[in-house]
Amino acid sequence: MLTNYFKIAWRNLKRHKAYAFINVFGLSLGIACAILIFTIVSYHLSFDRFHSNKDRIYRAYTEFHGETVDRNPGVPSPLGKALRNDFTFADKVARVITFNDILISLPQEKQVKKFEEASGVGFVEPAFFDILNFPLVQGDKKTALSSPNSAIITQTLAKKYFNTEDAIGKVIRMSNKTNYTITGIMKDLPANTDRRQEIYLSYENLKERNEWLAGDSSWSGVYSESQCFLLLKPGVTQQAAEKQMAAVPHKYYTGRDVQQLNFRLQPLAEMHFDGELNGNADKRYLWALSFIGLFLVLTACVNFVNLATAQALNRSKEVGIRKVLGSLRSQLFWQFIAETTIITVIAIAFAYWLAKAGLPYLNRMFEEQMSISILLDLRLLVFIVLLCVVVIFMAGSYPGLVLARFKPIIALKSKISQKSIGGFSLRRILVVTQFAISQMLIIGTLVIAGQMNYSKTKDLGFDKEAIVVIPVPSNDKTKMTTMKSRLQSLPGVDKLSYCYMPPAAGNNNNSNPTFENKSEPERWSVNIKNGDDQYIGTFGVKLIAGRNLYPSDTIHEYLVNETFVKKLNIASPQEIIGKTITIDGVKKPIVGVVKDFYNYSLRSNVAPIIIGQNISNYGNCAVKINMKNVKTVLPAIEKIWNETYPENVYSYSFLDDRIARFYIMDTIMLKLVVAFAGIAILIGCLGLYGLVSFMALRKTKEIGVRKVLGASVPDILWIFGREFSQLLLIAFVVAAPLAWWAMNKYLQDFKFRINIGLGIFVLAILGTFIIAAITVVYKSVKAAIANPVKSLRTE
């Protein structure tokens, strides 16, 4: 019986090639997108899930209770020690303090080799390797870092530095200062971990890098890369541990800090998704993608149902014969399910291939290393099998039921009416669903694109164009001064400034300021921008009161922004000039007020900002160049830099590119939504084309009669136009409020955002209208200009 089903199904597909193509192609596109989306979502959900004690692993983080509650993934460095000594809830506690963009050189090699390691180094306590599963392929994890000046590096780095994985005993030098002997080789990091350090060093050496962080009494500040991991004892809950940790501020802090600080635990599973605590992914995006995937599969299934029911009329004779010969309804139902199975399986095979072909593009887009293999990934296999079953039943059951229900006599006489196959009403609903999905995606695309464009073009309060940012590896004043004068003499260099970071940056230093002689600091923190007297000039930050800073190497005076003034409830910027501010114990006067500028992405409000000079904190040099000379000026800057810092590795970035990275996920989402919206529309068009073909066929007689009675070609075209315009409008009524709701939710995340204007909705409906018109025009014109004699004869 089954062979018979498949035989006839296969022959039917061969016979109706266009129908088969539309179905297989539409389903393949939908399923391929679903596979890709599944890969993205499951990849992100798999982050750091490979650690054997994953459900007992936590990271301590800091909560600041000021005017708002702010969280920081870092903790004061002595906290780890306190958690270990004062409490018993953890099996293991390990501190890891990371520094990014570190220069590594190889002192033992004949020729000096230098490497700039973006992921930097982590000073780590040995217990770290008991908490997290980063196995060593050589060396003993318990002893590898127990002596000072020892290092663990990954297999890849070992090969990169020494051309061999067998690098135990070899020496690396960090920042041209300290030598470390390699005592362990760590297995290469899997793609799905957020712990990207490839070099771990003895915690004991931290004092050489940063004495303050290494101190046991450094409770007063939080460096976001000073982190503490814990393996809780079995049975200990997060709540129980946090309850005990509430005693920490009472023991180690005094005054208002006791109330303002709190240390909490973040489960491993949440680390990847919590943006505030440096998580890299956003679950909302994954949800949005999942919904889009569902929409795409749905729209492909809708196509299938639509075409299959339309085609059911052509199959009525066969159904009639089978029924006459004794076939039961259920047998007919399963026959059509078998047919759908063939189409779905072919579509899935094709979709799998499509998804594999599309993955490298996604990997490039996300800068990730995702993979698709049903042989290696059981979850993917299960997903594909489930998807297959769902699609078969979603797409096949309705047409199957409709066909199996046919009355044999009517079916044999091919007198099955539109009504008995669900009529136009069902297909109208299905087409409306497809149009609505397409319109929602179009509106989504337009809103995200609008917001991205707004982010790119909005006046940030400073100049981000044509500014090259180069690192300053050491704060040697002579070198800095020499480099500055050499750079300034280059034709094409307009201005330059030494600073900690450009005005808008992901890394920020914050502290609570004390105004004038108040006894306590404010309950809000200020964003400290260290920059020289050229800072506001180079970045085009506008001075609105007072004067700029006088040149100095240390903090002598401050500039503040408008928000800072407002936070202190001071009526005008002029009034604050001459007043003093104490930051981290340094009391200095305010000499100027600058216009507000965005210090991070448009997702955040403008913070109160203070600008002060401090040469020891300058990590970057911002060079404003004339873009006409970019081809000559960039190599010249590089040359001067290399001559100034011969022992370091040169790198540079454009400020606008750095700012664009704040919106990297939005940019990726925009690309994905555009691509998926395009695919949804294409699938919808395929279905629409198929549907209009059937409609033209069914209306042959009607068109013939109308033409004989004097209808013109436009009159006939209107039969089709009216039908699809109505559906489009209904779809719009459904899609517009849903899309408005969803996109409003998306925009709420931005403190500074666009309004969803009428234009977007007009564009969406016009867009779908034009696309639908292009799709139906060929078939409907063909039907309209056909000779009525011929069309009447066919009846």
Place this chain on the structure above:
Amino acid sequence: MIKITNLEKIYRTEEVETVALNKLSIHVKEGEFVAIMGPSGCGKSTLLNILGLLDDPDAGSFIFNGIEVAHFNERKRADLRKHNIGFVFQSFNLIDELTVFENVELPLIYTGVKPADRKKRVEEVLDKVQIMHRRNHYPQQLSGGQQQRVAVARAVVNNPKLILADEPTGNLDSSNGNEVMQLLTDLNEQGTTIVMVTHSEHDARYSHRIIRMLDGHTVMENIMV
């Protein structure tokens, strides 16, 4: 074999009621060859559909082989039909996507005959209707007469007790028509009961008895000598 008494069938639309069968009573004995004649719309096809258990009557009794079947559900009707009744239609009604062999094989699949037996029986019956040489062809590749021979082969492959033929020669030229009528006659001689609806007096002469219908009931019966 067939005993119908006071059978009624009324087709209703929202505004119109059409009486297709009006208290019709007919009796067909086993082994008989009966022709049903009458003008278009007299209810012949409705009668044939009810006899073939493809449609159910609104009132009256239909006894088939001693069992009242008038109100059988779909499953029971399908079961009775596939084991006992073969159909021959005017427009052949072969499945275009199946070969001659596969078309004839189909009723055996539905009655659950094993593949080896199926092959044997299909070949026997194709041989009988002399179409064996076209076994792997598709219906579109055959002439009308050949297609109808295939349809007859399909109708008899399950050895049904009853064959219902709806204008079996309606789409055929006279020589092909005669061939098909001869086939039916042969089957009848081998013991199969045949009920045939026809417009053709010529074809009707092959039968034992002609039932003439008008407006849903019988008006005359002619016994053929």
